[in-house]
Amino acid sequence: MPFTKLIKTPAYFSRYQTPYRRRREGKTDYYARKRLITQHKAKYNSPKYRLVVRFTNKDIVAQIVSSQVTGDIVLAAAYAHELPRYGIKHGLTNWSAAYAVGLLVARRTLQKLGLDETYEGVVEADGEFSLTEAVEDGPRPFKAYLDVGLHRTTTGARIFGVLKGASDGGIYIPHNEKRYPGYDIESKELDADTLSKYILGGHVAEYMETLADDDEEKYRQVFKGYIEDNIEADAIADIYTDAHAAIREDPSPQPTEKKSKEEYAAESKKYRQTKLTMEERLAKRAAKIASLVGTGAAAEEEEEEEEDEE
Amino acid sequence: MGHSHGYRSGTRYAFSRDFKKHGVIPLTTYLKTYKVGDIVDIKANGAVQKGMPHKFYHGKTGIVYNVTKSSVGVIIYKVVGNRYLEKRINVRIEHIKHSKCREEFVKRVKENAARKQEAKEKGEKVFLKRQPALPRDAHVVATEGNAPVTLAPLAYETYI
Numbered sequence: 001m002p003f004t005k006l007i008k009t010p011a012y013f014s015r016y017q018t019p020y021r022r023r024r025e026g027k028t029d030y031y032a033r034k035r036l037i038t039q040h041k042a043k044y045n046s047p048k049y050r051l052v053v054r055f056t057n058k059d060i061v062a063q064i065v066s067s068q069v070t071g072d073i074v075l076a077a078a079y080a081h082e083l084p085r086y087g088i089k090h091g092l093t094n095w096s097a098a099y100a101v102g103l104l105v106a107r108r109t110l111q112k113l114g115l116d117e118t119y120e121g122v123v124e125a126d127g128e129f130s131l132t133e134a135v136e137d138g139p140r141p142f143k144a145y146l147d148v149g150l151h152r153t154t155t156g157a158r159i160f161g162v163l164k165g166a167s168d169g170g171i172y173i174p175h176n177e178k179r180y181p182g183y184d185i186e187s188k189e190l191d192a193d194t195l196s197k198y199i200l201g202g203h204v205a206e207y208m209e210t211l212a213d214d215d216e217e218k219y220r221q222v223f224k225g226y227i228e229d230n231i232e233a234d235a236i237a238d239i240y241t242d243a244h245a246a247i248r249e250d251p252s253p254q255p256t257e258k259k260s261k262e263e264y265a266a267e268s269k270k271y272r273q274t275k276l277t278m279e280e281r282l283a284k285r286a287a288k289i290a291s292l293v294g295t296g297a298a299a300e301e302e303e304e305e306e307e308d309e310e
Numbered sequence: 311m312g313h314s315h316g317y318r319s320g321t322r323y324a325f326s327r328d329f330k331k332h333g334v335i336p337l338t339t340y341l342k343t344y345k346v347g348d349i350v351d352i353k354a355n356g357a358v359q360k361g362m363p364h365k366f367y368h369g370k371t372g373i374v375y376n377v378t379k380s381s382v383g384v385i386i387y388k389v390v391g392n393r394y395l396e397k398r399i400n401v402r403i404e405h406i407k408h409s410k411c412r413e414e415f416v417k418r419v420k421e422n423a424a425r426k427q428e429a430k431e432k433g434e435k436v437f438l439k440r441q442p443a444l445p446r447d448a449h450v451v452a453t454e455g456n457a458p459v460t461l462a463p464l465a466y467e468t469y470i
Contacts, residue, residue, distance in 0.1 A: 017330040032335045038340040040379045041403065045343055069341050 029150055036147055049075065050147040051105070051173060059068045060098055062105040062162050064144055074117045074254075076103035076112055076242040085254070086240055086246040095181070095199040096159040096240050099125070101168075104245060107251035110170050115142060121170035125244060127260020129177040134171055141172035156181035164199070166240030200237040208233040320439060321365045325356040332357070339404055344382050348374045349409040352384065361402025371409050382406060 022028035039048045044209035055063045065072050078101050080092040086104075091097055110116040119137055122130060132141045144166070156168035160179045167173050175182055182194025197203060205221050208226065211219035212233070220227060231239070259267075276284070318325065335357055341458035344350065344412045356391030360379050366388070381402045387394040422438045 015330070017332060020334060023334075030337070034335075034337060034340060037337060038380070041379050041382065042379065044377075062350060067337075067341060069338050195400065 009211055023170055032147075036145060040061045049142070049144040049262040051144040051163070051166055051171070052149070053091060053102075053151075054145045054149055054156065054160045055151070058071035058093060060093055060101045060158075062101045062161065062166070064105060064109050065147075074103055076109040078102075078108060081241070082253075083243065086243040088243045089229065090231070091201070091204060093158070093160045094201070094204060095156075095158050096204070098161030099165035099168075099199050100240065100243055100247065102162035102167075103169045104165075104247050105162075106169025106171045107248055108253060109142060114140060115139060116170070122168035125168060125196060125199045125241075125249070127182070127192040127194070127199060129180070129190050129192075130167075131174070132167060132172040141170065141176075145171045146173055153179055155179050155183055155185075161198070164195075192289075201238045202237065205233040205236045208236075245266065320364060321354075321368075321452065322452045324365060325354050325362075325369055327356050335404060339407075344374050344377055344403075344406065344408075346374055346377060349412045350374055350382070350384060351409045352386075352405060353407065355404045358402060358404040361400065361405065361406055363399055363401050367397075367399060367401075371411065376400075382438075 009048050020030065020256065023030060036050050037048065049064050049066050050064045063077040064075040066075065080097050080101050083092055083097060083100055088097060088100060095125065105206065107116060110119055118135055119132060119141055121132060130141040136141045151159050163173060180190055180195050181198045182191035183205050184191065208223055211222065219289060335355065349371060351371050352363050352367045354362050369384050372386040373380045373386040375385050381400050383398055385398050386397045388397050388398060423437065425436055436442055
């Protein structure tokens with residue numbers, strides 16, 4: 001064995017400075033967080049809002065959050081699992097779903113703040129790059145900064161789907177077109193057609209058609225949900241346009257039904273570990289001894305018999 | 311070779327971070343707000359080199375007279391010769407914290423106002439001034455298990 005030196009001595013542990021809990025969990029980038037939260041000191045207590053976008057394996061979370069000393073406060077939130085309410089039942093983590101979630105969270109906050117009439121945003125999703133502009137003699141647009149967390153900001157990423165949805169929803173989020181799908185690095189131009197294709201699920205529809213022509217089995221496996229609901233490739237764009245309209249119509253959140261305190265208590269009591277009484281423990285011990293003695297006696301008898309036979 | 315007088319000379323320990331508290335600064339430092347007239351303590355944070363106060367002001371307390379994007383202006387009184395000079399320094403947020411000397415006073419003012427209100431309603435007389443610790447009252451000390459011990463000096467004995 002090669003020569004190894006013991007590193008984790010007691011001295012090592014007593015000198016070790018643990019990183020912050022959220023850094024240990026690998027969930028928060030404090031370098032970015034410090035810059036997102038800090039407010040201009042001459043703006044005193046006015047809150048600084050950020051659009052937090054996080055992707056899980058099956059869901060998208062978009063929240064408008066402001067930070068206080070006691071903790072962060074969420075002004076409004078939208079999840080991809082709410083999209084079935086508006087007609088989007090499949091592909092809840094794709095680019096188009098991300099756009100819908102961004103749109104939903106934007107309309108929700110504006111409705112909450114009473115700004116939804118003043119700032120309609122882009123009603124027909126056309127894929128052009130535009131920032132929400134201030135209305136003359138009226139309140140300025142609601143401003144939020146995009147918080148991607150630890151996500152890699154590559155061109156065409158779904159986080160920018162949420163960004164586009166929220167921006168088209170009427171929130172002012174300073175950004176530029178460099179990371180949208182359809183942006184060409186060489187010519188430094190955004191192709192509005194590609195972007196609008198992504199917003200309306202065109203990329204999914206194309207793949208659906210290609211698979212249906214080339215590989216039937218894979219098509220049936222990948223698009224099982226769509227086939228079951230009889231959704232054709234050309235119907236996908238309509239699903240998304242209808243959903244956008246439905247979202248603009250009624251973005252208000254519907255709180256889910258929660259069980260009562262008693263029901264929750266009853267649920268958790270099922271998993272509670274009850275301790276055995278002294279009598280039960282002694283009984284268990286006696287039973288175990290008896291079974292061991294029994295097998296020991298049987299083994300002894302067997303050995304005696306074998307010896308006798310031999 | 312003499313003793314050098316660089317800007318940060320002699321600050322090896324004063325500006326160093328505490329044991330096992332290096333690295334990221336807790337974000338509440340950035341969330342606090344400072345208004346003109348607040349009393350603040352200056353404590354230099356070695357992790358942030360911009361907007362650091364000079365070592366003289368480390369540990370001093372002053373009043374905020376200006377607030378900018380990421381700094382505050384603080385008025386400190388410095389003894390130079392036989393007089394105080396008013397000094398105005400610009401310090402970043404990371405090196406400042408609210409002074410608790412003010413906290414006790416403000417709390418007491420609120421409490422007194424409440425007690426005065428209460429007493430006025432009841433029609434009682436209220437004593438609001440703070441009293442220093444008064445001499446102890448007359449009391450009996452029991453000798454049960456507490457016998458008095460007589461102390462006397464011991465004669466000196468030489469030990470070699």
